[in-house]
Amino acid sequence: MDEFIYRDGALHAEDIVIGELAEAVGTPFYCYSAATLRRHYNVLDAALADAGLDTRLICYSVKANSNLAVIATLAQLGAGADIVSQGELTRALQAGIAPEKIVFSGVGKTAEEMRAALSAGILQFNVESLSEIDLLADTANSMGKTAEIALRVNPDIEAGTHKKISTGSAETKFGIAWEDAEAGFAHARALDGVEAVGIDIHIGSQITDLTPFRRAFEKVADLLARLRADGHEIRRLDLGGGLGVPYGRDNDTPPDPNAYAQMIAETLGDSGCQIMLEPGRLIAANAGILVTSVVRTKQGQAKNFMIVDAAMTELMRPTLYDAHHHIAPVHENAAAVKNWDVVGPVCETGDFLGLDRALPVLEDGDLLAIFAAGAYGSVLGSAYNTRLPAPEVLVDGKKWAVVRSRPDYQALLAGEAIPDWF
Numbered sequence: 519m520d521e522f523i524y525r526d527g528a529l530h531a532e533d534i535v536i537g538e539l540a541e542a543v544g545t546p547f548y549c550y551s552a553a554t555l556r557r558h559y560n561v562l563d564a565a566l567a568d569a570g571l572d573t574r575l576i577c578y579s580v581k582a583n584s585n586l587a588v589i590a591t592l593a594q595l596g597a598g599a600d601i602v603s604q605g606e607l608t609r610a611l612q613a614g615i616a617p618e619k620i621v622f623s624g625v626g627k628t629a630e631e632m633r634a635a636l637s638a639g640i641l642q643f644n645v646e647s648l649s650e651i652d653l654l655a656d657t658a659n660s661m662g663k664t665a666e667i668a669l670r671v672n673p674d675i676e677a678g679t680h681k682k683i684s685t686g687s688a689e690t691k692f693g694i695a696w697e698d699a700e701a702g703f704a705h706a707r708a709l710d711g712v713e714a715v716g717i718d719i720h721i722g723s724q725i726t727d728l729t730p731f732r733r734a735f736e737k738v739a740d741l742l743a744r745l746r747a748d749g750h751e752i753r754r755l756d757l758g759g760g761l762g763v764p765y766g767r768d769n770d771t772p773p774d775p776n777a778y779a780q781m782i783a784e785t786l787g788d789s790g791c792q793i794m795l796e797p798g799r800l801i802a803a804n805a806g807i808l809v810t811s812v813v814r815t816k817q818g819q820a821k822n823f824m825i826v827d828a829a830m831t832e833l834m835r836p837t838l839y840d841a842h843h844h845i846a847p848v849h850e851n852a853a854a855v856k857n858w859d860v861v862g863p864v865c866e867t868g869d870f871l872g873l874d875r876a877l878p879v880l881e882d883g884d885l886l887a888i889f890a891a892g893a894y895g896s897v898l899g900s901a902y903n904t905r906l907p908a909p910e911v912l913v914d915g916k917k918w919a920v921v922r923s924r925p926d927y928q929a930l931l932a933g934e935a936i937p938d939w940f
């Protein structure tokens with residue numbers, strides 16, 4: 519459910535008319551709905567509460583949409599954050615996330631990043647290799663601190679999602695191999711500077727079937743029992759993110775948060791551990807749209823192309839992940855429908871937003887909305903072809919604000935220089 523709704527033939531974000539936003543900020547731009555962000559967080563939190571999971575922590579996965587205003591919206595609800603870099607730490611803190619609700623994930627944390635996170639006093643590091651544990655222990659010791667860690671273990675489970683967003687099989691770079699998990703905990707126990715308090719998994723993203731989650735959580739329950747038998751005091755289980763969302767508007771049905779929460783309660787509810795989740799897409803995807811205008815149409819023998827002013831530089835998901843995003847005119851339109859490839863101006867064959875879409879014949883300058891673009895949209899943007907990054911707008915009821923402005927070309931080129939030997 520989201521708050522992008524047609525009223526009198528015009529798409530609105532909550533109480534704001536998208537066409538008016540387009541006039542004010544220019545296209546292309548991202549538009550986020552605060553009410554939708556809040557609803558997604560609250561639905562998940564309520565589902566966990568209803569399932570009896572009383573000690574829980576939802577750490578929003580900042581990489582899905584790291585705009586400060588988006589993070590701040592969730593911080594106000596009491597959300598924690600799952601970060602994967604010092605940059606995301608900076609954002610999370612600046613947006614008002616409490617440090618004691620921040621977990622630091624990722625395979626490549628550097629000593630500098632560890633120091634920054636230790637200084638900030640984050641809750642937990644999710645560590646992915648023994649050498650990372652060693653570096654973290656050294657770093658913490660040198661600061662006179664002890665880092666609480668969860669070992670990210672790789673349960674070797676196929677998540678049944680796109681190859682590029684599967685992370686839980688033994689073939690990926692993520693986590694400590696399942697067979698090495700106990701040795702990893704033993705390794706950590708022998709070190710000063712780290713205290714292993716949790717098990718962490720994250721098996722992939724856009725997972726639309728609960729079965730792989732259930733299998734992974736059952737394996738976690740099993741590992742937990744073995745670790746406890748071995749004297750490890752495990753008090754947190756971080757189950758990662760990955761729950762899928764509908765992209766097709768009405769025609770696909772990902773798991774219901776209640777069924778997901780029930781399943782967590784069934785597999786791990788009596789673990790006595792705090793249950794942590796790291797949802798990204800679930801919170802942000804349907805809380806955002808990308809608005810673009812038609813530059814011109816090109817009707818050919820084989821194909822009709824609708825060339826718009828957004829491109830793979832704004833929304834990489836179609837070409838990177840073969841992702842489908844629903845695309846519709848911002849103003850309902852009764853013109854004859856044809857099949858179009860909706861493409862951007864970037865000089866790449868892979869620069870498309872949607873292929874073979876039934877859309878009305880539009881005029882140059884007409885607006886299109888690309889739905890469910892709030893997660894892994896703007897954050898994956900680039901300035902390829904020296905295009906200006908799209909601005910971002912946050913709507914909250916009758917209020918709206920530009921929460922990231924479009925730079926000008928001078929700002930874009932500011933870091934570059936022609937060496938003085940020229």
Ligand SMILES: *Cc1c(COP(=O)(O)O)cnc(C)c1O
Nearest residue numbers: 579720723759760796797798799
């Ligand atoms: C990307 C990521 C997430 C969020 O995944 P979603 O599918 O967006 O929920 C959570 N945890 C880790 C470790 C991740 O890398």
